Structure formats: structure tokens, C-alpha cells
Amino acid sequence: MNTQFRRVILVMLTLAMIINYLDRSALAYAMPFITQDFHLTPEEKGIIFGSFSIGYALFNFIGGVLADKFGPKRVFTWSMSIWSIICGLTAGCFNFWTMFIARAFFGAGEGPISTTANKVVNNWFPLNERARAVGINQAGGPLGGAISGPIVGFLCITFNWRISFVIIAFIGITWAIIWALIATDRPRDNKRVSADEAKLIEGDEEVLIPDAEPGGAPAPSMWSAILQPSILATALSLFCFNYVLFFFMNWFPTFLVDTTGISLKDMSLVGVLPWVAGTLGYVSGGFIIDFIYRKTGKQLFSRKVVLVTCFGICSVCVGLISQTQTAMGAVALMTIAFGFMQIAAPAYWTLIQDAAPKEYVGSAGGLMHGLANISGIVAPTVTGFIVGSGSYAAAFILAGCLGVLGATVVALFVKKAAQRDGHKSLA
Numbered sequence: 001m002n003t004q005f006r007r008v009i010l011v012m013l014t015l016a017m018i019i020n021y022l023d024r025s026a027l028a029y030a031m032p033f034i035t036q037d038f039h040l041t042p043e044e045k046g047i048i049f050g051s052f053s054i055g056y057a058l059f060n061f062i063g064g065v066l067a068d069k070f071g072p073k074r075v076f077t078w079s080m081s082i083w084s085i086i087c088g089l090t091a092g093c094f095n096f097w098t099m100f101i102a103r104a105f106f107g108a109g110e111g112p113i114s115t116t117a118n119k120v121v122n123n124w125f126p127l128n129e130r131a132r133a134v135g136i137n138q139a140g141g142p143l144g145g146a147i148s149g150p151i152v153g154f155l156c157i158t159f160n161w162r163i164s165f166v167i168i169a170f171i172g173i174t175w176a177i178i179w180a181l182i183a184t185d186r187p188r189d190n191k192r193v194s195a196d197e198a199k200l201i202e203g204d205e206e207v208l209i210p211d212a213e214p215g216g217a218p219a220p221s222m223w224s225a226i227l228q229p230s231i232l233a234t235a236l237s238l239f240c241f242n243y244v245l246f247f248f249m250n251w252f253p254t255f256l257v258d259t260t261g262i263s264l265k266d267m268s269l270v271g272v273l274p275w276v277a278g279t280l281g282y283v284s285g286g287f288i289i290d291f292i293y294r295k296t297g298k299q300l301f302s303r304k305v306v307l308v309t310c311f312g313i314c315s316v317c318v319g320l321i322s323q324t325q326t327a328m329g330a331v332a333l334m335t336i337a338f339g340f341m342q343i344a345a346p347a348y349w350t351l352i353q354d355a356a357p358k359e360y361v362g363s364a365g366g367l368m369h370g371l372a373n374i375s376g377i378v379a380p381t382v383t384g385f386i387v388g389s390g391s392y393a394a395a396f397i398l399a400g401c402l403g404v405l406g407a408t409v410v411a412l413f414v415k416k417a418a419q420r421d422g423h424k425s426l427a
Contacts, residue, residue, distance in 0.1 A: 003194040006124045006187065006201065010133055012179055013117050016080065017140025018147070019172050020113050023087050024052070025148035026168060027103070028253050029271070030161040032264055034099070037161075044096050046384015049250040051100045053376025055108025060373055063112020064119070064366020068359065071185035072119045075112050077176050083109025084172025091162035107376075114138070115369050118349045119362040123186050126201050128290065130353060131302075135286020135346040142278030142342055145249065149275070153268025225357050226364040233413040234351050238372035240406025241311065241348070244318060244341065246379040247399045248274070252334060255392055260327035270331050277339030285310070285343035289350060299354055304410055307347035311407040314341035319400025322393035341403075351414065 027034075031045060040048070067075045086106045093099040117137055125133045155164040184190040187198045253271050256262050262270070285306060292302035317337035324330045349365065356364035379399075386395045 003192065003197045005190060005192045005197065008192075009120065009124050009183065010136060012175075012183065013120060013137040014140040014143075015175060016076070016113065016117065016179075017138060018144035019080070019084075019168070019175055020110060021141040021144030022148045022151070023083065023106075023144075023168050023172065024110065025145040025249060025275075026087075026152045026164055027052075028250050029149050029152040029268055030156055030164060031254060032257055032267075033156045033161040038095055038099070040096060042388040043384045045254070046250075046381045046387070048096065048099050048103055049246070049380030049384070050377040051103040052107035052110075053246070053373050053380075055104045055106070056111045056376055057107075057370050057373035059108045059111025060115055060370035061363075061366040064115035064362040064364070064369070067112065067116045067119045067362035067366075072116045072123070072362070073179070073183045073185050075116045076120070076183070077180045079109060079112045079116065080172050080176040080179070084169045084176065085109075087172065088166050088169030090165045111370075112366075114349075115362055115365040118352065118365045121349075122353055122358065122361045124201060128294070131289040131293070131346055131350045132286040134349045135283050135289075138345060138349070139279050139282035139342070142275045142282060142338070146272045146275030146279060149253075149268040149271045153265065157265065222360050222363055225360045226367050228355060230355050230414055231352065231364055231368060232371075233409055234348060234355075235368040235371040237307075237406040237409040237414070238348050238368055239375045240402040240409070241341070241345070242372045243375040243379045243402045244314065244337075244399050246376045247383055247395065248318075248334065248338065250380045251383050251387070251395070256327050256330065258387075259392055260325075260330065262327045266327075270327065273331055274335045274338035277335045278342040281310075281339040281342030282345055286346040288343065289346060300351075300414070303347040303351050303354070304414065307344040308407045308411045310340040310344040311403060311410075314338070314344070315400045315403025315407065317400075318403060319397055322396040322400075 027049070034040070035045065063075060063079065083106055086102060086109055090099070090102045090106065093102050118134070121130055121133045121137060152161075152164045155161075155167065182192070187193045187201050252274070253267055256267050256271065257264065289302050289306050292305065293299055296302065314337045317333045317340070321330050321333045321337075324333060348368070352365045352368055353361055382398075383395045386392075386398070
């Protein structure tokens with residue numbers, strides 16, 4: 001009997017990403033209410049938004065190493081439990097500094113999730129399903145952002161901003177308990193997986209970096225395997241990608257309220273549209289990549305053509321928002337931008353799966369994600385100071401230019417790095 005338990009694992013991964021972004025986006029929608037309580041300046045709001053990535057970027061890499069060492073099941077359980085508890089404790093914050101500290105620790109708790117999810121996909125899905133699995137799993141992120149606006153907005157207006165963090169915390173704890181009961185690190189270790197399904201998943205392993213160098217030399221060390229130019233170039237591009245993401249996620253709701261006169265209630269509703277487009281984009285991106293791969297047989301090309309084209313379109317739309325005068329114009333452009341941006345997103349994780357040895361996929365993904373998420377500190381903080389000087393337009397232009405840079409890095413350097421590293425099957 002050929003079971004399909006990997007689909008259950010994929011559902012759990014997707015739910016984890018929904019909860020991840022529901023938690024993470026809650027602050028952006030609650031910030032207008034928190035600002036009223038704490039009397040925050042634009043600079044202070046930017047620093048609070050950025051504090052999340054102090055812990056997040058560090059534990060992207062640490063979480064990846066831990067997933068390789070202890071297995072993704074345990075790391076996922078720890079991560080979800082820790083960040084959910086801290087999310088609940090955020091309700092007790094009473095000034096700028098307590099919020100700053102809570103967000104930094106919250107970021108540390110969330111840090112391992114994407115890297116660990118990538119490790120799970122690598123373990124649980126055959127090569128020809130991985131881009132789709134990454135796309136569906138990671139699509140939970142924008143879906144969580146989409147539902148965060150109405151949920152957090154309703155709770156803040158009906159009760160207060162504090163109760164929203166407590167309710168979201170209970171959702172995360174529930175997920176962690178279920179995951180601990182049903183998940184395993186590999187399919188062959190799970191009693192719910194048939195021998196046929198395990199063979200399907202693990203029987204077509206394709207080693208893109210040999211276990212040993214020609215002539216019997218030892219396999220590469222972790223550092224030599226993950227510090228490849230191709231991986232570092234991908235990390236630089238993802239830095240630019242995440243700058244746009246964190247800029248949008250943290251500042252777009254506040255931008256709408258500050259510059260267009262939209263009400264807090266309407267902001268929480270129309271702000272859903274880019275996230276919905278992003279959800280559809282993430283799912284379709286994985287399918288598009290796999291389709292191009294099946295048609296051409298070229299792994300690297302299938303990743304690059306989707307990433308460069310879609311991220312380029314996104315960047316132009318983000319820059320154009322600087323010229324809009326209405327809420328609907330800004331939301332329409334951001335919806336287009338975020339949709340195309342998320343079509344490109346699965347390519348980053350599949351590029352890492354292609355480039356790194358299987359035993360170091362978690363570490364390589366953690367390195368890429370950690371370096372890239374320094375942008376989570378830079379983007380909100382820099383934007384706060386730009387806005388404090390009186391110019392949202394400059395912030396959008398900067399984000400758009402960085403997006404163009406990120407697409408260009410992949411177009412010009414990732415292919416050359418992969419060829420220079422001598423990988424197979426990446427052309």
C-alpha cells in the first residue's frame with residue numbers, strides 16, 4: 001500500500017507558517033494601538049520592528065545547525081513552543097524597552113522555522129515534488145499575514161491589543177503538541193508511512209555535491225560545503241528580497257494610515273489584499289518552477305528564470321508606490337508587487353537544496369536565511385529614520401532599488417558560482 005502521509009506533514013508545515021506570520025504580522029496591525037498607549041515616535045517604532053530580527057537572524061543559522069544535528073522534529077517543537085510563550089508574554093509589555101526585549105526574544109524563537117521546514121521538505125519529498133512542497137508550505141506565511149489583519153484588527157478594536165497576542169499564543173502551543181505526537185525526522189521512521197511511500201521519497205536521491213572528491217578525497221566539511229560562492233550570492237539576493245518583505249510587513253499598514261487618511265478598520269481589511277496575492281503567488285511559484293524543470297530538465301534555469309523575472313516586476317511596482325496619492329492605488333500596486341514577489345520566493349529554498357549536500361541542507365539554509373535576515377534589522381530601522389525625516393517616498397524608492405539589485409545578483413552570479421563549484425545537473 002502506498003500511503004500519502006507526506007501530505008499530512010505538508011499540511012502541518014503550512015499551518016506552522018500560517019501561525020508564524022499570524023504572530024509576526026500581529027505587531028504591525030496592533031502598532032497604531034500600541035503607539036497610542038506608549039506614545040512612540042517613528043524612530044522608536046522602527047527600532048521595535050527591527051528588534052525582532054536581532055534574535056531571528058542569529059537563530060536562522062543556529063536553528064539550521066540544530067536541525068542537522070538533532071533532527072527537524074525536535075527543533076520545530078522547541079521553536080514553536082518558545083515563540084508562542086513569548087508571544088503571549090508580549091501582552092504584558094508596558095513601554096518601549098519591554099516591547100523591544102520581547103520582540104528580540106520572539107524573533108529568536110521564530111528563527112529556526114523556515115530553515116527547519118526546508119530540512120523537513122528535503123527529508124520528506126522526492127526531488128520532483130520539492131519545489132511544489134516548498135511553495136505550498138511557505139505560502140502559509142502570506143496566508144497568515146492575510147488573516148492577521150482582520151483577526152488582530154477585530155481583537156484590538158473589540159477588546160484591546162494585548163488580548164490578540166494571548167490568543168495567538170494558544171494556537172501555537174496547540175500546533176506544537178500535535179507535531180510532537182505525529183512527526184518524525186524521516187519517513188522510514190514513521191509507522192504511518194508505508195514501505196512504498198518511503199521508497200518513493202528516498203529512492204531517487206540525487207547527490208548534487210559528491211560525498212567524496214575525485215581520487216578518494218574526503219567529503220567536504222560543513223563550512224566548505226555551505227560557504228560556496230553560489231550560496232553566498234543567493235544569500236545576498238535574499239537579503240534584498242527580505243528588505244522589501246520586512247519593509248512591507250512592518251511599515252505598509254502605518255503608511256496607509258499616516259498618508260492616505262484611511263481608518264484603522266479599513267486599513268486592517270484592505271491590507272489583506274497583498275497577503276492574499278502573496279499566498280497565491282507562493283503556491284503557484286513552486287508549481288511553475290517544477291513545470292519548467294520537467295519541460296527543460298534544467299534545475300538551475302527553472303529557479304533563476306522565475307526568481308529574476310518575478311522579483312524584477314515586484315521591485316518596479318514597489319518603487320512606483322512612491323508616486324501614488326491614494327490608498328487604493330498604493331494597495332493595488334503592493335498587491336501586484338507582493339504577488340510576483342512570492343512567486344519568486346520558493347526558488348531561494350530550492351536553490352539551497354540544489355547546492356548543498358543533503359546532510360548540510362539545514363546549515364546552508366540557516367546561513368542563507370541568517371545573513372539575509374539582517375535586513376529585518378536594517379529595513380524597519382532605516383525606514384523609521386527616513387519616515388521621521390518626513391518622506392515615505394524615499395523609503396519606497398530605496399526598497400525598489402534593492403529589489404532590482406537582488407534580481408541582478410541572481411541573474412549574473414548564481415549561475416557562474418554553481419558552474420565554478422562543479423555541481424552536476426544544475427545547468
